Amino acid sequence: MQSVKPRLVPCPKCGTLAPFSPENPYRPFCSERCRTDDLASWAEERYRIEGNDPPEIQPPPLD
Template identity: 45%
Template sequence: MKIKCPTCKKWTEWKDNPFRPFCSERCKLIDLGAWASDEYKIEGRPEDEAGPMPSEKEN
């Protein structure tokens, strides 16, 4: 099965690809860098603004 690399859009083989879903280590590291530099964001409030976890609430 062939898939498109999410970073460079190059078609790559899925089976036996150690970097999947990326085509190469380079594309994998580019994606990691984008997350680390806040280029990608997940919708919602930041965790520290969400309040304590249920197990952390005082009774």
Template identity: 55%
Template sequence: MTKPRTVRCPQCGKEALWAPENRWRPFCSERCKQIDLGAWAAGSYTIAGQPSDEETAADGVDFREHNR
């Protein structure tokens, strides 16, 4: 029998089972999964690069109007 594969939880660093039995994978628990989801929702994770035209445009501009 092979040893079950484990990975490090991206939130807390504990070992987490990488198998269908772990419904929160790659996280070790629902708590770690929710903390990570909250960080995404709050905008804590970003990808470096140039801002898009939409991000640099003036407030109040409806971009859908410009694409018609």
């Protein structure tokens, strides 16, 4: 039986080719450092989607 080479994918953080297989515990990242740095970017809200802010809702007047 012939072993299958894992597919190599670019790390989303640094671009280094990394194996996308169960043997790589950090997939799709190349290392724990890239995975942790990406998580920190999400936590610090560095990834944002531009959009419109919803209009402020005014409370009804008290009569």
